[in-house]
Amino acid sequence: MSEKPIEPIHQFRITEIFNIGTFGGDGTAGSGVNIAFTNSALFMVLTVGLIGAFLILSSNRRAIIPNRMQLMAEMSYEFIANMVRNTAGTEGMKFFPMVFSLFMFILVANLFGMFPYFFTVTSHLIVTVAMAMIVFLTVVIYGFMKNGLKFFKLFVPSGIPVPVLLIVVPIEIISFLSRPISHSLRLFGNILAGHIVLKVFGGMVVALLGAGAWGVVAVLPLGMAVALTGLEFLVAALQAFVFAVLTCVYLHDAIHPGH
Amino acid sequence: MAETTILLAQAESSAAPADAVQNGVVVQDSAATPAPAGEVHATTEAEEALVFPPFDATTFASQLLWFALAFGVLYVLMSRVALPQIGSIIDKRKARIDGDLKEAERLRGETDKAIAAYEAALAEARKNAHGIAEETRTSIKADLEGKRKGVEDDLSKKVAEAEARILKNKDEALGRVSEIAEETAAALVTQLTGEANAKDVAAAVAEVVKG
Incomplete structure (x- = not known):
């Protein structure tokens, strides 16, 4: 371990578990789309499996007086249901399964990532972009379906004089279009940075321990790593919450485009 | 983060020819020649740092596919099974609590009514008892009065008789x-x-x- 340099980004590497094949392309290396079952896919499946098993099995008894597991399932249900109701309105409850799925997926994927040697699904941009695009497309499609062209009112705040509108409308449009970018990068960046920093401090402990008498100093980065682990648990839950809240806020715009 | 940027810079500088990048990619290698996992790992070990994994576009297709599958399954599970199940439990409990509260309210109303009836009956009984006591007292008093009067009359009659006798005796005695x-x-x-x-x-x- 001490001979190899500690690589903070090694943990994000995607490795194949089995290959499914290459589709399209002309047969030369690098052409076509390669599909494989990877460690990332494995952890997506584990995440979904854990959420499904937990929520379904814990509430299977349908007890009026819940046990601990059922209480946790009910609390997560109520938590997201209240969030959707308060932020997106009662009409937004039709998107409750989507917000709930997103929240639970991010939360469990993030928490899975806190286990050493486990892969963090949300540390890959493509996954967070995919989730942000689900939300963005839902907002756009539902917004136009429900409001028609009135959806464009979203970009025109009411009660503002025309000269100011000339400045405000482009800003509103840009801010709307940049939502999926910030939405996805926020989650990706937080998880990626947190894991890299953890790894860097962990690597410092190992490197210092290999440096003879100076090994005593390793206590400092070790303490940092411990503290950061706690922080990362907070970030894991907080980012899932933030993603879900922003989803609700964006859905609110689709339902009520007028400011 | 500093190390990451260095690695990225290295990756970009050494990966100037497009072919080199593609050869260095994990998925491509194994796609061309399906090899045991260990071998794939070995061949890619040296070049893994060339591309920062989250920006490695060759893995995007797989990740998107599996994400779509996983999230689709999750969504269906949540919207069709888990959430209705949990929601029904919560609704059932809420209905039960509301019903129980209403029942409790009803029972409290009944209790209040019963207490009021009891109070009324008690007041009535008290009034009756008072009446009876009063009646009894007056009747006893009247009875007593009557008896006393009788005794007094009797006594005064006897006294009068005795006095008359004494007077007679006295007269008789005086006569003698x-x-x-x-x-x-x-x-x-x-x-x-x-x-x-x-x-x-x-x-x-x-x-x-x-x-």
């Missing part, structure tokens, strides 16, 4: 006084004089008694 006095006087006169005229003695006694 002159007779006794006459006899005594006659006896005295006889002792003194040897003889006595009864008529004279009687007259003398009557005179003395009168005087």
Whole structure:
């Protein structure tokens, strides 16, 4: 371990578990789309499996007086249901399964990532972009379906004089279009940075321990790593919450485009 | 983060020819020649740092596919099974609690009514008891009064009778006084004089008694 340099980004590497094949392309290396079952896919499946098993099995008894597991399932249900109701309105409850799925997926994927040697699904941009695009497309499609062209009112705040509108409308449009970018990068960046920093401090402990008498100093980065682990648990839950809240806020715009 | 940027810079500088990048990619290698996992790992070990994994576009297709599958399954599971199940439990509990509260409210109303009825009955009973006590008292009083009156009347009658008898006896006794006095006087006169005229003695006694 001490001979190899500690690589903070090694943990994000995607490795194949089995290959499914290459589709399209002309047969030369690098052409076509390669599909494989990877460690990332494995952890997506584990995440979904854990959420499904937990929520379904814990509430299977349908007890009026819940046990601990059922209480946790009910609390997560109520938590997201209240969030959707308060932020997106009662009409937004039709998107409750989507917000709930997103929240639970991010939360469990993030928490899975806190286990050493486990892969963090949300540390890959493509996954967070995919989730942000689900939300963005839902907002756009539902917004136009429900409001028609009135959806464009979203970009025109009411009660503002025309000269100011000339400045405000482009800003509103840009801010709307940049939502999926910030939405996805926020989650990706937080998880990626947190894991890299953890790894860097962990690597410092190992490197210092290999440096003879100076090994005593390793206590400092070790303490940092411990503290950061706690922080990362907070970030894991907080980012899932933030993603879900922003989803609700964006859905609110689709339902009520007028400011 | 510093190390990451260095690695990225390295990756970009050494990956200037497009072919080199593609050869260095994990998925491509194994796609061309399906090899045991260990071998794939070995061949890619040296070049893994060339591309920052989250920006490695060759893995995007796989990740998107599996994400779509996983999230689709999750969404269906949540919207069709888990959430209706949990929601029904919460609704059922809410209905139960509301029903219980209503029942409790109803029972409390009944209790209040029962307490009011009890209070009314108690007041009534108290009033009745008071009435009965009053009645009894008056009747006893009347009875007592009557009896006392009877006894008093009886007593006063007896007293009057006794007084009358005493008066009669006194009169009788007084009536006899002159007779006794006459006899005594006659006896005295006889002792003194040897003889006595009864008529004279009687007259003398009557005179003395009168005087």
